[in-house]
Amino acid sequence: MFNLHLVLEQTDKIIITASPRHQPDQEIRGARHVFSYSVTITNNSYETVQLLRRHWYITDGVFGEREVEGEGVIGQQPTLEPGESFEYQSWCPVSGDYGSMRGYFTFTELRTSKMLRAKIQTFLLMPEEALN
Numbered sequence: 001m002f003n004l005h006l007v008l009e010q011t012d013k014i015i016i017t018a019s020p021r022h023q024p025d026q027e028i029r030g031a032r033h034v035f036s037y038s039v040t041i042t043n044n045s046y047e048t049v050q051l052l053r054r055h056w057y058i059t060d061g062v063f064g065e066r067e068v069e070g071e072g073v074i075g076q077q078p079t080l081e082p083g084e085s086f087e088y089q090s091w092c093p094v095s096g097d098y099g100s101m102r103g104y105f106t107f108t109e110l111r112t113s114k115m116l117r118a119k120i121q122t123f124l125l126m127p128e129e130a131l132n
Contacts, residue, residue, distance in 0.1 A: 047110070047112065049109055051073065051077055051086070061094075
């Protein structure tokens, strides 16, 4: 099974990693492929932070680029102490042969109320057979 692990970007001492995985046994109407992905957010700063919002740009060969934006992730706005991590899983349908995701998470430092944006570089959503 194809499993790509990427370190996407460290911004303001917040490290975000993602592991997308093609789910060939899953079907969603209108989607050619379905991908799950695991995201790990690690707070490497000296401040306690809280994830407030997510903002994804999803590129799909058929539908072009679409935005997904909202509060938190999977219905949560986790608080991370220094050195703490939070992991979640989600999914993304793709109507073309492959797609990609990029975006950012918005955090606040709880002590200072400083807003932080952790950018997520583009990662591919590509079935294993497309790599051959």
